[in-house]
Amino acid sequence: MAIGVPAEGIAAGRLSAEEYARNFSDLHPPLVRHEAQVEADRCYFCYDAPCMNACPTEIDIPMFIRQIATDNTLGAAETIFSQNIMGGMCARVCPTEELCEEACVREHAEGKPVKIGALQRYATDEAMRENVQFFERAAPTGKRIAVVGAGPAGLACAHGLAVNGHDVVVFDAHKKPGGLNEYGIASYKAVDSFAQAEVDYVTAIGGITIETGRLLGEDMTLAELTDQFDAVFLGIGLGGVNILRAENESVDGVANAVDFIADLRQAEDLSRLPIGRRVVVIGGGMTAIDAAVQAKLLGAEEVTMVYRRGKEQMNASQFEQDLAAAKGVLIRHWLSPLRILVEDGRVSGIELEYTELVDQSLRGTGKTLSLACDQVFKAVGQTLSSDGEGVALAGGKIAVDEEQRTSNPKVWAGGDCATGGDDLTVTAVAEGRDAAKSIHRALSAATAPAVTQGA
Amino acid sequence: MANLTSTFAGIKSPNPFWLASAPPTDKAYNVERAFRAGWGGVVWKTLGEEGPPVVNVNGPRYGAIWGGDRRLLGLNNIELITDRDLETNLREIKQIKRDWPDRAVVVSIMVPCEEESWKAILPRVEETGADGIELNFGCPHGMSERGMGSAVGQVPEYVEMVVRWCKQYSRMPVITKLTPNITDITRPARAALAGGTDAVSLINTINSITGVDLDIMAPTPTIDGMGTHGGYCGPAVRPIAMSMVSEIARDAETRGMAISGIGGISTWRDAAEFMALGCGNVQVCTAAMTYGFKIVEEMISGLSDWMDAKGYRSVDEFVGAAVPNVTDWQYLNLNYVTKARIDQDLCIKCGRCHIACEDTSHQAITREKDGVRHFEVMDDECVGCNLCVDVCPVEDCISMLPMAAGTKDPRTGRVVSDDYANWTTHPNNPSAKSVEPAE
Numbered sequence: 098m099a100i101g102v103p104a105e106g107i108a109a110g111r112l113s114a115e116e117y118a119r120n121f122s123d124l125h126p127p128l129v130r131h132e133a134q135v136e137a138d139r140c141y142f143c144y145d146a147p148c149m150n151a152c153p154t155e156i157d158i159p160m161f162i163r164q165i166a167t168d169n170t171l172g173a174a175e176t177i178f179s180q181n182i183m184g185g186m187c188a189r190v191c192p193t194e195e196l197c198e199e200a201c202v203r204e205h206a207e208g209k210p211v212k213i214g215a216l217q218r219y220a221t222d223e224a225m226r227e228n229v230q231f232f233e234r235a236a237p238t239g240k241r242i243a244v245v246g247a248g249p250a251g252l253a254c255a256h257g258l259a260v261n262g263h264d265v266v267v268f269d270a271h272k273k274p275g276g277l278n279e280y281g282i283a284s285y286k287a288v289d290s291f292a293q294a295e296v297d298y299v300t301a302i303g304g305i306t307i308e309t310g311r312l313l314g315e316d317m318t319l320a321e322l323t324d325q326f327d328a329v330f331l332g333i334g335l336g337g338v339n340i341l342r343a344e345n346e347s348v349d350g351v352a353n354a355v356d357f358i359a360d361l362r363q364a365e366d367l368s369r370l371p372i373g374r375r376v377v378v379i380g381g382g383m384t385a386i387d388a389a390v391q392a393k394l395l396g397a398e399e400v401t402m403v404y405r406r407g408k409e410q411m412n413a414s415q416f417e418q419d420l421a422a423a424k425g426v427l428i429r430h431w432l433s434p435l436r437i438l439v440e441d442g443r444v445s446g447i448e449l450e451y452t453e454l455v456d457q458s459l460r461g462t463g464k465t466l467s468l469a470c471d472q473v474f475k476a477v478g479q480t481l482s483s484d485g486e487g488v489a490l491a492g493g494k495i496a497v498d499e500e501q502r503t504s505n506p507k508v509w510a511g512g513d514c515a516t517g518g519d520d521l522t523v524t525a526v527a528e529g530r531d532a533a534k535s536i537h538r539a540l541s542a543a544t545a546p547a548v549t550q551g552a
Numbered sequence: 553m554a555n556l557t558s559t560f561a562g563i564k565s566p567n568p569f570w571l572a573s574a575p576p577t578d579k580a581y582n583v584e585r586a587f588r589a590g591w592g593g594v595v596w597k598t599l600g601e602e603g604p605p606v607v608n609v610n611g612p613r614y615g616a617i618w619g620g621d622r623r624l625l626g627l628n629n630i631e632l633i634t635d636r637d638l639e640t641n642l643r644e645i646k647q648i649k650r651d652w653p654d655r656a657v658v659v660s661i662m663v664p665c666e667e668e669s670w671k672a673i674l675p676r677v678e679e680t681g682a683d684g685i686e687l688n689f690g691c692p693h694g695m696s697e698r699g700m701g702s703a704v705g706q707v708p709e710y711v712e713m714v715v716r717w718c719k720q721y722s723r724m725p726v727i728t729k730l731t732p733n734i735t736d737i738t739r740p741a742r743a744a745l746a747g748g749t750d751a752v753s754l755i756n757t758i759n760s761i762t763g764v765d766l767d768i769m770a771p772t773p774t775i776d777g778m779g780t781h782g783g784y785c786g787p788a789v790r791p792i793a794m795s796m797v798s799e800i801a802r803d804a805e806t807r808g809m810a811i812s813g814i815g816g817i818s819t820w821r822d823a824a825e826f827m828a829l830g831c832g833n834v835q836v837c838t839a840a841m842t843y844g845f846k847i848v849e850e851m852i853s854g855l856s857d858w859m860d861a862k863g864y865r866s867v868d869e870f871v872g873a874a875v876p877n878v879t880d881w882q883y884l885n886l887n888y889v890t891k892a893r894i895d896q897d898l899c900i901k902c903g904r905c906h907i908a909c910e911d912t913s914h915q916a917i918t919r920e921k922d923g924v925r926h927f928e929v930m931d932d933e934c935v936g937c938n939l940c941v942d943v944c945p946v947e948d949c950i951s952m953l954p955m956a957a958g959t960k961d962p963r964t965g966r967v968v969s970d971d972y973a974n975w976t977t978h979p980n981n982p983s984a985k986s987v988e989p990a991e
Contacts, residue, residue: 138620141945144903145919206900206946 103398106443106471107350109371111396117367120394124285124420125189125215133219137166139211143202148213151200153527154181158197162216174224175231177217182256182530183249185225185295186278187523188218189286192414196523225298234303235262240540243268243326245313248276249522250332250512250529252299257533259304263540266326267305270312276334277513278522280359283387285394319486323507328536331495331503331510332529336482341379341475343447344436350444351437354378354388354476361391373472375399377447379434380476382412383520388474389426400426401468405433405452406459412520433461437473444471481514491516501532509536554859555866556852558592560832561725561750561810563683565592565656568867569823569851572814572835573597573660573686573729576845578634580644584651589845590852593656595727595753595835598633598688599641601663601673606632606695612773615762615782626788627838628762630773630780632694633662638676646680657681658727662688662700665710667717674722684725687714687749689740690756692733692783702756705731708743715747727812730754730796732789737796738803751810752800753835755793757783786838790816794829798878801830818847820854827867828874882975889961889968890936890952892916892929898949901925905940905950913939932962 103111112120128136140162148158156177164173177184191197193214201210224231240263244251247269255265273279275292282292300307311317313333322329338353340346350373364370372395378385381404393400402421404411407430411418421428431452438446446469450461481493489496489504497503497515511518511528518524558568570593571577571586578597586594600606608631615628634641649657659682663669677685689705696703704710711728718726728744730737732755741752759781763772771779793815800806813831817823818839826834839847855867864870894905894917906927909917916933917940920926929940941950955961957970976985 135621138622141902141904143901144907145925146903147901147925202900202902 103374103396105374107371107373110368111372112368114368116396121284121288121367123288124283125218127222128212128215128219133165133216136212136216137162139203140166141202147200147202148197148211151196152180153196153521153524154184154187154530156180156184156217158213158217161220162211162213165216165220170220170223171227171229173216173220174229177221178224178231180530181523181526182253182299183278183295183522183526184217185221185298186249186287186291187526188214188221189291190278190282191523192416192521194416195414225294228298228301230301232256232260232302234259237264237304238262238540240264240327241266241325242328242330242536242540243322244330244332245269245322246276246332246334246512246514247271247274247296247307247309248332248334248512248525249278250515250525250532251276251330252296253526253529254330254332254509254511254533254536255305255529256299256302257530258536259300259302261533261537261541263304263327263537265305267307268311268313268317269307269309270336272309274307274309276332280362281355281384282362283358283391284362314483314486319488319505319508323505327507327540329508330501330529330532330536331488331508331514332512332525333481333483333510333514335479335513337480338475339478339480341434341477343434345439346437346475348437348439348444349442350471351473351475354380354384354474355479357388357474358384358391361395367395370395372397373444373470375468375470376401376472376474377468377470378402378474378476380404380478381406381410382476382478383414383417384479385474385476386413386417386421386426388476390421390424392472392474393424393426397472399470401470402426402428403432403434403447403449403468404428404430406454407431432466433459435465438467444473446470447473479513497528500535501528502535554856554864556592556856556859558833558867560656560812561684561727563593563656563658563725564654565833566654567592567848567852567855568827568833569848570594570656570658570812570833570835571840572837573688574837574841575631576837576840578636580648583644583648583657586840586845586848587648587652587655590848591655591845592833593658593683595658595660595686596641596645596682598660598662598691599638599673599677600633601669602638605635605637608632608635609775611775615760615773616786617762617788624838624842625786626760626762626784627786627841628760628773628782628784629757630693630782633660633688633691638673642676642680645677645682649681649683656683658684658686660686660688660729662691662695665699665704665714670714670717671721674718674724678722678724682724684727684750685718685722686727686729686753687718688729688756689714690729690731690754690783692731692757692759693781702731702733705729705740705756706734708739711740712743712747715744715749719748725750727751727753727810729756729814731756732792732796732815733759737799738806741800741803741806741809745806745809749809751812751832752806753812753814754800755789755796755815757785758789758792760784785816786842787816787818790822794826797826797831798829798875801872801875802878818842820851820858823851824855824858824870825874827871829878830872830875832867832871884974885972886975886978887969887971887973889955891931891934891955892936892938892940892950893953894927894929894940894950895948896928898946899927900946900949901927902945903927904943904945908939908943913937934963 142159146159161173161176197213198210204210244255244267247267278292376392376397378389389402432449435448451464494516495510501509501511509532512525556567573595577594613631617626619625691701695701728749761771811831813826814835823834906917918928955968
């Protein structure tokens with residue numbers, strides 16, 4: 098917080114340059130060699146390691162940690178990338194406390210798991226810094242595959258296909274590739290343009306062309322793609338956002354959290370990014386946390402997260418909740434938005450209704466609470482923006498089988514847009530990778546064995 | 553508080569913790585600091601004969617191996633005996649003994665294996681008022697190339713001869729320091745005894761190369777591209793030292809002779825273990841070189857508290873207490889049957905016991921039960937080898953439980969007997985002394 102009385106309303110430049118720099122620096126600074134050695138030394142090299150089984154991409158964690166411990170950092174990176182080509186971003190954004198590190202036997206033994214995520218970053222950073230590539234493209238197959246969406250699923254799929262000698266064109270609606278890695282993740286988790294560096298690293302294999310500014314349904318149709326390409330992978334994410342169903346939702350000062358996060362990530366100068374003095378964020382997931390924390394880091398005086406259910410139902414991990422609390426965000430539960438309060442055409446507050454669970458169903462109590470605020474961010478879930486364009490949906494997502502195949506025999510899908518996932522980057526990578534294998538199998542003559550990449 | 557005072561080979565010290573002859577005892581400055589910290593005695597770093605002192609390399613003198621968290625496990629050195637002038641050392645020894653009359657000050661000596669050399673130096677050391685001498689027959693590097701150190705210790709006849717000279721030309725107690733770089737440690741020990749030594753101390757350092765620099769393809773520590781073997785010490789050598797100590801402690805000829813235990817002693821417990829194997833006192837070096845002199849406080853309080861808990865009033869009451877239980881393999885009771893037992897509450901499910909047993913031993917530990925990760929010993933396969941205990945990261949999680957007599961060992965189908973029966977009488981032994989079945 099800057100010294101003195103905070104500016105009213107939504108204002109830019111609340112902090113000094115030093116404060117912006119400090120607030121948006123790396124959340125977890127990388128391990129230096131000594132730290133990595135000490136930490137790697139803690140790994141027990143478990144048999145059939147629980148951490149490995151807890152990883153959606155099944156990285157051989159004990160092996161890569163042993164490689165770090167024995168001074169073979171590039172070997173460690175190869176172990177990671179052979180299962181998860183986006184291992185660098187996953188090391189930064191995975192909720193490790195709910196995946197590998199929760200399963201770590203040292204968590205069980207002493208409440209302090211091996212810092213697997215930090216070690217993974219240590220190894221992958223070195224390989225990416227040195228631009229060491231571990232995969233070679235197989236001989237060209239002449240097959241062309243369209244990948245729609247240059248996010249984690251699409252890039253993982255493109256890489257897996259390129260390794261096997263296929264040519265891939267990746268289409269993305271945004272100006273830059275990377276998907277949520279570029280637009281949807283809090284700045285302090287991926288500093289120094291890491292998402293773009295990772296795109297470059299992944300596509301360095303060759304055979305991958307990225308075309309940005311190409312939106313499915315407007316600039317091309319799925320039918321055109323299936324005509325022009327041998328196969329199509331849809332990794333289009335969830336482009337739509339849910340509405341609040343609260344009064345005055347479209348008034349000035351109310352915005353989607355995903356847009357705020359994207360603007361922040363793309364901002365050249367954070368001091369020119371306006372933020373409210375009092376900010377309310379509606380929602381209980383990771384996006385809500387990212388928006389709330391970053392609002393606070395931009396200098397908002399008060400940030401309140403409001404969730405209509407209890408702490409146990411929040412999608413945000415405990416780590417994320419603790420992070421928000423540590424940054425000064427107040428998280429309130431059992432409150433549902435009724436209406437945005439407006440003065441002079443701008444947000445002046447929000448009226449919320451206390452909720453309760455009756456027979457397992459949520460309902461309002463009729464008791465209300467008003468919070469003064471000048472900015473509201475909505476983070477109440479995202480939806481598939483397309484109607485599927487001819488592939489079958491299930492539960493609002495593209496229906497896929499265990500090989501990520503859709504109802505259209507030429508179309509595969511993975512990541513947030515497809516059924517079966519859990520909205521995690523690492524799961525999207527796993528699905529993209531597995532779809533690539535399935536596509537390769539489908540396109541290959543029986544005599545051409547797949548280049549093995551991953552399990 | 554237990555009485556820690558020690559009388560070793562007639563030399564009194566307030567506690568049994570001495571600093572071994574090594575860099576920590578090369579100068580009055582260090583020894584003063586050691587005594588202020590509480591060390592019971594020192595063996596002054598080895599003196600050579602009068603004349604120009606030896607020179608040391610000016611590159612690295614030490615190499616090491618490390619355990620987890622870079623804990624120093626083994627240290628190797630190529631330093632020679634003192635490179636300070638004899639007169640300076642003698643003056644400082646005299647001053648130290650005068651200032652610290654209650655502490656043991658023993659002087660290590662290494663001169664050429666000639667009677668005149670020993671005859672010349674002994675009265676000069678005696679004149680300092682030092683409590684005794686230690687004969688350095690151990691250093692395996694550098695000096696051994698000149699016919700001293702381990703070159704003497706490896707020839708029992710030389711050992712006996714030099715000890716005899718020392719007893720002849722000096723009234724000081726003589727401690728003969730033995731090299732472990734020899735096949736049978738009892739030979740030089742017997743020779744020292746035959747020469748009239750008052751005690752032996754062991755082990756000196758072990759020939760070692762601690763590492764190879766793979767970039768320049770040379771052993772470490774590397775001196776301008778070349779390396780040489782050094783003398784190895786520290787916690788890694790402790791098991792070797794204890795075995796050698798026990799051999800002397802239970803040898804028919806040397807049984808009962810005073811032994812000063814040396815070799816990786818770092819804690820009070822290490823010291824107590826050496827003493828239980830027959831050492832009247834212990835000498836420490838690597839631990840002090842790793843952590844500084846303060847560690848003696850822990851050693852003193854730890855030994856004292858343990859003795860209080862066990863009811864030992866003086867160190868003599870437990871010195872050698874474990875010796876009667878050191879035996880040959882052939883006398884171990886083959887009727888004693890143990891099975892590993894995993895404490896499921898302590899188990900952190902790392903699975904190392906399973907994979908060690910499965911890959912490298914007897915396939916006696918499960919990996920799952922009802923589809924869930926679960927590690928449990930199968931008694932019908934367990935031979936009681938203890939490997940699982942040794943690889944388990946959690947102390948006391950796996951125990952070896954003896955089977956009660958009268959119960960049936962599910963692995964062999966035999967009923968456990970409480971009779972003692974060993975290999976000497978086992979029917980599978982072609983040289984068995986008896987045809988009585990042993991198990």
